[in-house]
Amino acid sequence: MTLSLHHFLMLSAIIFGIGIYGALTRRNILGILMSIELMFNAANINLAAFNHFLYPDRVWGQGVVIFVMTLAAAEAVVGLSLVLAIYRNIKSVYTEKLNLLHG
Amino acid sequence: MERTIPTLIFGLLAMLLIGLSLVVVTSRSVFRGAVALTGALGVVAGLFALLGADFVAAGQLLIYVGGIMIIMLFVIMLSQRPQDHLDRQTNDQWVWGAFFSLAIACALIMQFRAVYRGIFVTTVATPTSASIGRLLLGDMVVPFEAVSLVLLASLVGAVYFGLDKEDRS
Numbered sequence: 001m002t003l004s005l006h007h008f009l010m011l012s013a014i015i016f017g018i019g020i021y022g023a024l025t026r027r028n029i030l031g032i033l034m035s036i037e038l039m040f041n042a043a044n045i046n047l048a049a050f051n052h053f054l055y056p057d058r059v060w061g062q063g064v065v066i067f068v069m070t071l072a073a074a075e076a077v078v079g080l081s082l083v084l085a086i087y088r089n090i091k092s093v094y095t096e097k098l099n100l101l102h103g
Numbered sequence: 104m105e106r107t108i109p110t111l112i113f114g115l116l117a118m119l120l121i122g123l124s125l126v127v128v129t130s131r132s133v134f135r136g137a138v139a140l141t142g143a144l145g146v147v148a149g150l151f152a153l154l155g156a157d158f159v160a161a162g163q164l165l166i167y168v169g170g171i172m173i174i175m176l177f178v179i180m181l182s183q184r185p186q187d188h189l190d191r192q193t194n195d196q197w198v199w200g201a202f203f204s205l206a207i208a209c210a211l212i213m214q215f216r217a218v219y220r221g222i223f224v225t226t227v228a229t230p231t232s233a234s235i236g237r238l239l240l241g242d243m244v245v246p247f248e249a250v251s252l253v254l255l256a257s258l259v260g261a262v263y264f265g266l267d268k269e270d271r272s
Contacts, residue, residue, distance in 0.1 A: 004218045011120065019126075021201055034133075080178045096194070
């Protein structure tokens with residue numbers, strides 16, 4: 001049995017489903033951020049797998065993976081500093097406490 | 104025999120990745136979830152290496168495991184109270200959340216099985232760093248420069264949100 005493209009695609013679909021479950025059901029903002037990172041990684045596995053199996057002589061898929069990783073780093077930095085600012089204001093990181101936009 | 108070894112490695116990495124991801128979304132302690140997420144990101148770097156993407160695998164380890172996860176662990180340690188691990192960590196919609204995520208995953212899996220079955224690779228993987236560098240500074244130079252602006256904006260935003268209220272004005 002040799003590795004084929006749909007093995008990688010099915011694995012990334014499973015990881016994406018787990019990430020959606022976490023993003024929908026976590027109470028903690030940090031848990032939601034971690035689930036979003038899981039979904040990013042599922043998409044990255046897809047990009048690298050398509051690059052490897054369909055266009056092995058080109059590297060566009062890997063270039064896009066690098067951009068996704070950079071943007072995920074930027075998103076994580078801003079999101080985590082927002083979490084710290086929220087925690088400083090309302091002393092909680094649970095989403096049901098975040099029902100007012102006015103700090 | 105040479106064909107079964109990558110399959111064995113893939114099976115091992117896939118089981119590790121699914122298990123660690125389940126720990127990430129279900130564990131009661133967020134810190135334990137973050138440690139499991141660190142392991143899951145390392146496993147994804149292994150999958151990249153299996154796919155012949157050596158530069159991306161190294162970048163995954165450096166950026167995700169070495170950068171993002173360290174910041175996340177620090178923020179978790181700064182924002183947790185001692186009694187947090189006794190609280191319930193899921194909201195009231197977890198049944199519907201499980202239903203929808205299962206539905207989405209099953210739809211994706213069926214679609215992938217139907218369309219992309221039996222595509223094998225015939226070429227041998229070669230080092231990709233040189234061609235990625237040529238791609239980033241050639242065809243992808245506009246998004247490359249745009250990403251540098253985004254990074255600058257996110258740095259300024261992080262410093263601004265990190266300031267105290269009195270210092271902001």
